[in-house]
Amino acid sequence: MVTLHEGKHYIVNNDHIATAEEAAKLSAEEGKKQTLTYQVLEKHNHSDNMEHLEIKFDSMGVYDNTYVGILQTAYASGLKEFPMPCVFTNCHNCLCAVGGTINTDVHKYAESACKKSGGIFVPPHEAVIHQYMREMIVKSGDMSIVSDSHTRYGTQGSVSIGEGGPELAKAMLGKYYEIDYPEVIGVFMTGAPKPWVGPMDVALSIIGKVFKNNFVKNKVLEFIGPGVSSMSMDFRNGIDTMTTESACLSSVWATDDKVKEYFEIHKRPNDFKRMQQGDAALYDGIVEINLDTIVPMIALPFHPSNAYPLADVIADPEKYLGMVEKEAERVFENNKDIHLDLRSKIHNGKIKVDQAAIAGCAAGSFENIYAVDQIAKKLNRGLGTFPLNIYPASQPIMYELNKIGVLNDLMNYGARVKTAFCGPCFGASDAPGNNDFCIRHSTRNFPNREGSSPANGQIASVALMDSKSIAATAFNGGYLTSAEDCPVEFTVPTYEFNSNIYDNIVYNGYGKAQPETEIVYGPSIKDWPQMSALTDNLLLQVASVIRDEVTTTDELIPSGETASYRSNPYKISEFTLIRKDPEYVGKAKAVQVYEKARVAGDAAKTAEIYEVLKAAGVDTPVEELMKTTGIGSVLYAKRPGDGSAREYAASCQKVLGGLANICIEYATKRYRSNCVNWGMLPFTYPDDNINLEVGEYVYLPGIRKAVEEGATRFEATIIGKDGSTRTMELELNGVSEAEKKVLLAGSLINSYKAE
Incomplete structure (x- = not known):
């Protein structure tokens, strides 16, 4: 279905991967420029070279x-x-x-x-x-x-x-948005999807192949090849949204008449531009997809990359649900009150699902929901008590589905149709019952992403599926069913976009600023706290050590229950790591007490923590240490930051006094950027078996000077809980000049204030 080709490859004439003989005759420099990615980035780059980009x-x-x-x-x-x-x-x-x-x-x-x-x-x-x-x-x-x-x-x-x-x-x-020129992966598509295959099936086939081996991490995916034209815009959008779960940086597709029609339907014909890669475009790797061979897929908990053919899971439920239960033991190993029992969902050899949702940017399209209606009509039976929740992605989509009768059909069969909302994607609506097994066409199925709360003894889980197979399941009594088993000749009417809906309600003030307007502040909207510049030295206490292979942003700061508090940095910070390490907040705050004392000039209180420095041979008077040595906490995780772009995964650590992270590598560029922009040093340490424990101290003498001078290696002194010491070489790689200014200032806000 999906084949990976490592190393540089040319796509010739948009119809095949170049042979070795063909490639030998081509220019690598020219081939790079023939990609769509290069064309777009060059247009937006304001630096004097294309290796380090300054994007507007x-x-x-x-x-x-x-x-x-x-x-x-x-x-x-x-x-x-x-x-x-x-x-x-x-x-x-x-x-x-x-x-x-x-x-x-x-x-x-x-x-x-x-x-x-x-x-x-x-x-x-x-x-x-x-x-x-x-x-x-x-x-x-x-x-x-x-x-x-x-x-x-x-x-x-x-x-x-x-x-x-x-x-x-x-x-x-x-x-400017600064970034080094990214590698570009060609996603070369041939063939056409079968009628019972949807965009999520294609997306999961890709994610399952490329996520765990980092094949596309922080790279741009460029969708090309004759197979692109076989898919509608809604189908393409459904795949495109999910590319985030591959850990890529961005994506771009060749544009054709279907894209032109999309802009015309949305009354923006002048915003279309035909875009095609050159005759011999060079890529840093190829993901080759034969769309003819894609089958209905399912991503089992707790990640979109846990992707399997749906037919395999249906055929052997004991095996696959047992795998999920075993994974749950690892995910919730620190919470002995949690026990996921998915095999209880097996009835007469079939998996009985508890709930389904079709929602958001990935699934709430006109075409997806229309297909659900066609399957409902084919099976022609009600849902009974099975909950199927459907959220069109915009009011214009909802209006059109209502106008042609689709929403009436679905409600008649028992579906709950709701307005545009991202809630099912991050646990803010349709939260299931304890031990429930849900299926969703949404973006993620991370632990607790469905809204359960392990801290309160609750657990549930979500599998990702395409809307077509979700409909087949929902209208088959909730028993896990593939869309292939209820084939429908799918037809889609022409979509008409009603722009009056936005004209009558959206406030479009671009280019019409009214500076005299007073900002309306509610009582829960709070400013960011004052943050100190990077001091000459740092004394950091280890507040948490997480040894999971990947730590998601949902685990760093949960989605769902925190949503209402994101205008208050102090309130939301109370939720930091609550799902993964409930003791973190208390430990970080306990260290922060000393930094607050240092800033306030309280020598007696600050002296208590400086006592540990004597073990490292530091006997400087307290008054001098208070001027030169900042105090904070540090978090260790192997690969933190997979998933959401939310800055709170980093800012909450900073609000609690976090001044650095240590990891093998950052799961995403955006999480590392968030750490830097909040003034937290983004250290890496390549050894998988790091010798670091909660409660130990990391002493970083001369750290400000090292950052100023662009040092990439730094020797830290680790002070054990027994007073013993050892050294550890931390790496500080890839810090740009702009990032250096932010780290020295202590945050992006401080840096801009200084300007």
């Missing part, structure tokens, strides 16, 4: 889980007016159901900010962020930056990037 974007987007912190950073750094179209959607906290007035206060804050600084305000329930960007903003050949990891508008010919909040604040201030 054409548009940007933020949403109600992220925009308060971003705006607080930007306004503190001098924001007056948005330099490009900036979309504010309200698609994560739009239920306004938890936390009293918090969520509506946040929406009023954003609306007033859009009026003040010229933003575009999309009210709650109108559209999820990525659907609005696709429908109204993104152009072929452009670049967008959005505060969400699933920022993928490659199908429209855009190389768009999901990043953490500080990078969005930089864009708001007209600053």
Whole structure:
């Protein structure tokens, strides 16, 4: 189905991978320039070379889980007016159901900010962020930056990037996005999907092949080949959104007449540009996909890369559900009250599912939901008590589905149709019951992403599937079923986009800033705390050691229950690592007490922690140490930061006094960027068996000078709980000049204030 070709390869004439004889006659320098990626990046690069890029974007987007912190950073750094179209959607906290007035206060804050600084305000329930960007903003050949990891508008010919909040604040201030030229992977597609195969099936086939071996990590995926034309725009969008789960940086697709038609339908014909790679484009690797061979897939808990043919799981439920139970033992090894019993879902050899949802940027498309209706009509039976929840991705999509009768059909069969909302993707709605097994066409199935709370003794799990197979399951009594087993001749009517829906409700203030507008602040909207510059030396206590192979951002700071508190950095920080290490917050705060004492000039209190330095031969007077040696905590995890772009995974550590991370490698560029932008030193240590324990100290003498001088190796002294000492060489690689300024200043906010 999916074949990986390592090393550099040419795609010739968009129809085959070059043979060795053909490649020998081609120019590598010219081949690189013939990729779509190069064409777009060159247009947006403002540096004097293409190896280190300084990008300026054409548009940007933020949403109600992220925009308060971003705006607080930007306004503190001098924001007056948005330099490009900036979309504010309200698609994560739009239920306004938890936390009293918090969520509506946040929406009023954003609306007033859009009026003040010229933003575009999309009210709650109108559209999820990525659907609005696709429908109204993104152009072929452009670049967008959005505060969400699933920022993928490659199908429209855009190389768009999901990043953490500080990078969005930089864009708001007209600053460059700095990045080394990325490697580019050609996704060469041939054939055409079978009628019962959907976009999630293709996406999971790719993710399952490339995630665990890092084949596309931090690289751009370029979708090309004759197979592209076999897929509709909704189908392409469904694949494109999910590329985030491969750990790639971004994506871009060749554009054709179907893309042209998409822009025409959405009344933006002038925003289309035909884009095709050159006759001999050179890629840093190839993912070859024969679409004819793709079958319905399922990603078992607890990651989209746990992908298997659905037929295999249906045929041997004991084997596959047993695998998930074993994985749950590892995931929840620190919580002895948690026990996942999925094999209890097997009835007469069949897997009985508890709940299903089709939602968000990956699944809430017109075509996906129309296909669900066709399967419902084919099976022609009601859902009974089985809960199937469907969320169209925008009001225009919902309007059109309603106009042609699809929503009436689905509600007649028992489906619950709801407005545009990202909730099922991050655990803010449709939270299942304890030990439930759910199926979803959404973006992620990380632990607790469905809304359960292990800290309270709750556990549930989600498997990812395509909408077609979800419909086949839902209308078959909830027994796991492949769409291949209820074949339908799928037809899709022409989609008509009703732009009046947005014209009548969206506030479009771009280019019309009203600086006299007062920002509306609710009582739960708090500024970022004051942060100190990097001191000459650092004394850090190890607050947590996580030895999982990968630590997701959901584990660093959970989704779901924290959503309402993201306008308050102090409140949300209380949730840091609560699912993975509930003792972390208390340990970090205990160390932070001493840093607060140091800043306040309390020599007696600060002296208590400086006592440990005597073991490292430091006998400097306390008064001098208070001037030169900062105090904080440090977190160790092997590969932290997989998943979401949310900056809180880093900022919450900083709010609690975290000053550094140590890891083998950062799971994503965006998490490392978040750490740097919050002034946390992004150390790496290549040894998988690091000798580091919670409660030990890491002493970093001369760290400020080392950062100033661009040092990439640094000898730290580890002070054990028994007073023994040993040394450890930490690495500080890939720190750019811009990042150096931020680290020295102690945060991006401090750096911009200094300017």
